[in-house]
Amino acid sequence: MKNWKPCLAGSLVVLIWSGWITISRYGVHTLLTPADITLLRYATALLVVSPFALKYPWKKFYLYQYLVVGLGVGFPYTMVSFYGLMEIKAAHAGILVNGMLPVFATLAAWFYFKQRISPVRYFAIFLIFGANLIMTGKGFFTPGHLFGIFLLLSAAVIYTFHMLGVRLWQFSWKDVLVVVPTVNCLFFLPLWFFFPSTGFKVPLDDILLQAIYQGVVVNVLALSCVAYAIRHLGTITVSLFMSFVPVITALFAWLLLGETLNTREITGILGCTAGLIIYNKG
16 A cells, blocks of 8 residues: 555644644633633744754745745634633534535636546545534534534634645644744734733643644644644545544543534444545545
């Protein structure tokens, strides 16, 4: 199997991103605010990659390309995600953000790359989309959830631009590793002072958990894996990997947060699994 490395990278991202949603959901219900967690994420990541950032050939891409790739998975994405997670439980957040990615990525790939896929794979995407909808349940789309739904769908759209930019302009994983934390620290640090914050007067354990997972595990390891997988597998295939995040998120939320896993969610998990298998065979 010649693509085993990018497939392994995609699988690793699924595990990390599932943990990210669960840990972010936990984080926004501590004394840390969404702005605090966002700053911890990019400041920690920049600290880790700073030796590479100093040597990076910044004339390699245009400014607008850095902005699309950097901000597409940067503070606009994290802030709307975190505020959405204050309203929506982790399992549903995984559905809205990652479950919609195959739809958005397919549209983007068709529009920008004229990429076509077989009818069987369209069916697989439809099955995954339907399975994610089943997981939400009838009572999910209520007025009390609408703002959270809007925020999390916005996060999915924003992230699609990041994936599109990586593929369109051929950003390597090494580029993403440096660009994302650098761009976001430059733009978000001044804005942080205008957002609600506790000034990090919170337990050290909460700070370390978010800094290490958000800044190192997600922003360094996972984003590098995403860029590597996109370059070798394409945006649609990687988005399908990401669409499996709700399955793992639901399991993590059940195991770690005590959020119940009902029959609909189990049905959705099976549907997502079947869709991914069908897509792979198609």
